[in-house]
Amino acid sequence: MARNLVLVGVLVALIVIGAITQPQLYSDSTWVWNNMVSILQLASVVGVVTVGMTFVIIGGGIDLSVGAIVALAGVWCTTLATQSYGTVGMIFTAIVVGVSVGLINGVLISYGRLVPFIATLAMLVSARGLAAAISGKQTQISANTVINSLASDRVLGVPLLVYILAVVAVAGWVLLNRTTFGRRTVAVGGNPEAARLAGIDVKRHTMLLYALSGLCCGIAAIMLTSQATSAQAAMGNLYELDAIAAAIIGGTLLSGGRGTIVGSILGVLIFATITNLFAINGLSTEAQNMVKGGIIVAAVLVQQFRFKSVTQFFDRQRATTAS
Amino acid sequence: MEKINSDLSRRRLLFGGAAVGAGALLTACTSNEAAPTPAQTKDSGNAEGNAAPGQKVVIGFSAPAADHGWIAAITNNAKAQAQAYSDVEFKSVEAGADAAAQRAALSTLIGQKPTVIVLLPHDGKELNSFGLEAMGAGIPVVNLDRAFPDARAYRTLIKGDNYGMGVAAADYIITQMKVKGITAPIIGEIAGMDELELTQERSKGFTDTLTAAGFKVANRRAARFTVDSGQQEAAQLLQALPKMDALWNHDDDQGVGVLAAINQAGRSEFIMVGGAGSKQAIETIQADNTVLKATVTYSPSMASSAISLARLIGQNKGMSDLVELQVPKNIVLASETITKGNASSYIKLGF
Numbered sequence: 037m038a039r040n041l042v043l044v045g046v047l048v049a050l051i052v053i054g055a056i057t058q059p060q061l062y063s064d065s066t067w068v069w070n071n072m073v074s075i076l077q078l079a080s081v082v083g084v085v086t087v088g089m090t091f092v093i094i095g096g097g098i099d100l101s102v103g104a105i106v107a108l109a110g111v112w113c114t115t116l117a118t119q120s121y122g123t124v125g126m127i128f129t130a131i132v133v134g135v136s137v138g139l140i141n142g143v144l145i146s147y148g149r150l151v152p153f154i155a156t157l158a159m160l161v162s163a164r165g166l167a168a169a170i171s172g173k174q175t176q177i178s179a180n181t182v183i184n185s186l187a188s189d190r191v192l193g194v195p196l197l198v199y200i201l202a203v204v205a206v207a208g209w210v211l212l213n214r215t216t217f218g219r220r221t222v223a224v225g226g227n228p229e230a231a232r233l234a235g236i237d238v239k240r241h242t243m244l245l246y247a248l249s250g251l252c253c254g255i256a257a258i259m260l261t262s263q264a265t266s267a268q269a270a271m272g273n274l275y276e277l278d279a280i281a282a283a284i285i286g287g288t289l290l291s292g293g294r295g296t297i298v299g300s301i302l303g304v305l306i307f308a309t310i311t312n313l314f315a316i317n318g319l320s321t322e323a324q325n326m327v328k329g330g331i332i333v334a335a336v337l338v339q340q341f342r343f344k345s346v347t348q349f350f351d352r353q354r355a356t357t358a359s
Numbered sequence: 360m361e362k363i364n365s366d367l368s369r370r371r372l373l374f375g376g377a378a379v380g381a382g383a384l385l386t387a388c389t390s391n392e393a394a395p396t397p398a399q400t401k402d403s404g405n406a407e408g409n410a411a412p413g414q415k416v417v418i419g420f421s422a423p424a425a426d427h428g429w430i431a432a433i434t435n436n437a438k439a440q441a442q443a444y445s446d447v448e449f450k451s452v453e454a455g456a457d458a459a460a461q462r463a464a465l466s467t468l469i470g471q472k473p474t475v476i477v478l479l480p481h482d483g484k485e486l487n488s489f490g491l492e493a494m495g496a497g498i499p500v501v502n503l504d505r506a507f508p509d510a511r512a513y514r515t516l517i518k519g520d521n522y523g524m525g526v527a528a529a530d531y532i533i534t535q536m537k538v539k540g541i542t543a544p545i546i547g548e549i550a551g552m553d554e555l556e557l558t559q560e561r562s563k564g565f566t567d568t569l570t571a572a573g574f575k576v577a578n579r580r581a582a583r584f585t586v587d588s589g590q591q592e593a594a595q596l597l598q599a600l601p602k603m604d605a606l607w608n609h610d611d612d613q614g615v616g617v618l619a620a621i622n623q624a625g626r627s628e629f630i631m632v633g634g635a636g637s638k639q640a641i642e643t644i645q646a647d648n649t650v651l652k653a654t655v656t657y658s659p660s661m662a663s664s665a666i667s668l669a670r671l672i673g674q675n676k677g678m679s680d681l682v683e684l685q686v687p688k689n690i691v692l693a694s695e696t697i698t699k700g701n702a703s704s705y706i707k708l709g710f
Contacts, residue, residue, distance in 0.1 A: 064601070070624075077594065263616075265619040265622075266619075268586050270583070271587040272587065273585060273587075273588070312595055315592075316595075320553075321592075
């Protein structure tokens with residue numbers, strides 16, 4: 037909780053820096069509103085991927101293939117053959133491709149006993165390869181007006197994409213905090229052996245976590261296709277790093293067993309706001325990436341420091357009660 | 360209990376397997392065949408002179424397998440042009456993911472002793488030594504698009520004019536601003552991958568020309584030659600410049616995303632110039648219902664020309680329109696400006 041408040045503080049600070057550096061832009065309230073919407077829209081696709089990633093990391097794994105799954109699902113749902121089945125066909129294809137690839141990851145890791153890092157790294161390479169083969173390395177334009185309008189149509193001034201992120205985030209929060217599935221995820225990531233002894237089918241649960249991540253990628257693929265009005269084998273490039281970084285900044289423990297959806301979403305928003313801050317000040321993307329790297333390191337350092345000081349506190353308490 | 364659980368998981372596994380199987384089946388039905396582009400090749404037909412069948416030439420070819428429309432067009436064009444000659448045998452090797460992989464693939468090609476090699480390297484600097492090696496082994500190298508720094512590493516270089524693209528884009532914008540009577544225009548730029556020399560050359564040509572006219576770039580964002588990065592960077596650029604007069608986007612592939620961002624932001628107060636000359640962009644210019652009013656060429660037809668040149672070099676002939684007996688050392692394509700007025704004559708070169 038306290039950690040999330042710190043993240044909100046960082047977010048507010050970034051917006052204040054924006055207002056100080058570009059007072060002219062921030063003096064126009066319409067522009068400020070549009071800019072907030074633009075940041076939310078920038079965060080929406082990565083945000084959905086990050087929700088799935090948060091589950092995988094809390095469950096003690098890692099999914100390096102998310103960007104490639106987004107590309108594969110996007111390219112597949114925009115093939116001419118799939119487009120001819122209409123909106124439902126395209127959405128169904130993207131979801132089925134996302135979940136199927138996620139399941140393959142899950143089966144390889146749970147039942148094939150591959151290390152998550154290796155299994156999903158292999159998937160990163162092969163899913164992009166398949167995406168390039170399906171698309172013939174060409175940009176595939178989406179002619180579907182319903183899907184394309186997700187990014188441009190607004191309800192109450194906010195694009196539909198942002199609502200999708202909200203729905204996915206709330207669903208993720210409920211799943212993690214209010215269901216057996218969520219409790220099991222934390223248990224499996226925290227101590228798989230204890231979880232197994234407590235009667236949880238750890239292998240099956242792990243497999244489902246990767247399928248869940250794949251599902252999020254399928255949804256993100258539709259959103260990204262809508263945003264770019266097309267799909268390409270190179271799309272979703274480096275999303276795995278953005279999603280992992282956002283989850284870690286949000287307080288998810290890379291070794292598993294701890295993490296929150298709210299924290300992850302705040303992490304994504306912080307990254308999007310930094311991108312926006314650099315853009316409105318006309319600063320280069322290289323500088324932006326360096327700052328992002330610095331923030332990741334700082335977040336992990338803070339995490340370690342806090343964790344250490346808390347354990348030291350308890351050790352001290354224990355020592356006093358013992359004496 | 361244990362038994363039921365394992366049964367259940369087995370059933371679920373079967374379901375998973377079925378889903379994957381169905382996916383594999385779907386691939387077979389939905390894959391997109393890359394259409395051949397005969398328009399970007401020169402038909403050898405029943406012509407005389409240089410096009411008449413001559414001594415047999417084996418051309419080895421290598422280009423990076425990037426996921427990009429332009430690179431895909433390069434390979435397709437080279438293949439199509441080779442097929443147009445009855446006296447050319449075409450041997451293509453996959454370039455792999457990076458310069459090292461391309462080098463390895465090329466060394467197997469040297470073993471097959473082609474007459475000439477046409478090579479679009481991942482990076483000219485990194486494959487310079489290969490060029491020297493092939494030339495040393497008596498195989499002339501036609502260097503396509505990304506130049507080797509060492510002049511001894513290639514027999515002939517044919518490339519696009521990156522600096523010229525920037526100049527052409529700036530010239531068009533300057534003219535349009537004068538027509539509209541805008542003296543201090545706000546100009547935006549969406550570049551491609553910043554780490555590539557070609558992006559830096561394009562930007563330099565653009566700023567140099569604008570500076571000479573007393574204009575400057577107000578904000579520049581670098582995308583990654585992909586549609587989604589184009590959309591993302593353009594969305595942020597549009598936030599940074601609430602009012603804009605002109606925008607240059609380096610690459611028409613990423614331009615699909617740039618146009619989507621413009622559409623999503625509901626902006627239309629400026630003119631946009633593209634780059635490379637994709638079919639999609641030329642059609643959009645023809646339709647004239649978006650901000651995209653022009654694009655400057657960087658045509659993948661250079662791959663077709665490279666094959667023709669390689670054939671001539673292999674047959675020890677010159678270019679028949681020139682007085683020279685041999686094929687020249689360097690050919691740099693001109694970057695032309697495609698507008699609504701001349702779009703119909705360029706549409707066949709669109710990729």
